[in-house]
Amino acid sequence: MTGKFIVFEGVEGGGKTTQLELLRDWLLGKGQTSSILSKSPDIEVIVTREPGGTKLGAALRDLLLDTDVYGEKIQERAELLLYAADRTQHIEGWVKPHLERGAIVLCDRFTDSTIAYQGYGLGLDLELIQTLNQIATGGWKSDLTLWLDVDVEIGLTRAKNRGKIDRIEKADIEFHRRVQQGYQELAKNNPLIIRIDANLTRDKIQKQIQDVIKRKLIEWM
Numbered sequence: 730m731t732g733k734f735i736v737f738e739g740v741e742g743g744g745k746t747t748q749l750e751l752l753r754d755w756l757l758g759k760g761q762t763s764s765i766l767s768k769s770p771d772i773e774v775i776v777t778r779e780p781g782g783t784k785l786g787a788a789l790r791d792l793l794l795d796t797d798v799y800g801e802k803i804q805e806r807a808e809l810l811l812y813a814a815d816r817t818q819h820i821e822g823w824v825k826p827h828l829e830r831g832a833i834v835l836c837d838r839f840t841d842s843t844i845a846y847q848g849y850g851l852g853l854d855l856e857l858i859q860t861l862n863q864i865a866t867g868g869w870k871s872d873l874t875l876w877l878d879v880d881v882e883i884g885l886t887r888a889k890n891r892g893k894i895d896r897i898e899k900a901d902i903e904f905h906r907r908v909q910q911g912y913q914e915l916a917k918n919n920p921l922i923i924r925i926d927a928n929l930t931r932d933k934i935q936k937q938i939q940d941v942i943k944r945k946l947i948e949w950m
Contacts, residue, residue: 732828733949736839736871740909741898742884743877743927744934749776749835751935752942756833775827778837780815783823789815794895809847809861816865839871841915849911850904873945875938876916877927881905
C-alpha cells in the first residue's frame, strides 16, 4: 500500500486530537491482540498537526494561537499567510517524505480548516484562499478527511472545560457558527469528506471512525 494522508477536521471541541490518537493506537494494535494492519506490519502510522507539525511550524503556531502576540492584533491576511507558510513547510519537509516511505499520516487539520476559519469565519476571499492553498501544497490533497461534526455550543463548552483556551477559541459564537457553515458547505461538494457525528461519547465517535477506516483499508490494500 502506498502512503495515505488522513485528515481530521471540525470546529473547536470536536475531539480531533483525542480521536486521532485513538485511531493511531487501534491501527497499531496497542492494547489489542493484533494490529488492524497485521497484513502489512511494516507500515508506519504517524500523527501530526497544522499548524505546528515542524519546528518552524511550532513557532508559527505560538504566534497564531497566542492570545497576546507581543501586544499586537494579527491582521487577517497576515494570519492567512502564516498558515500558508506553515503548510508549505509541513507538506514539503515532513508529510511528503513520510508518505513516500509508505506511512499512514494522521493529521489534525489541513486546507479545509483555512477555508472554514479564514474564509467563512473571517470572511476573507474564498478564491484567494483556494489559490494560497494550491501554492502551499503544490496541489496536494488528503486521501480521506474525517469531519468531526459537533454542535458549536457543545464543542465550545468542551474546549473551555479543558482549561486554558487559545485566541481562536475565544472568538464570539457567531464566528464559530460561520466556521461550522463552512464545513457543511465543504462536505456537500467533496466526496472525500466523511461526516462523523462528534456529539456522541468518545467511544461511539471512535467506532464510527474505525468503521470508515476499515472500508478504506480494504479499498486501498
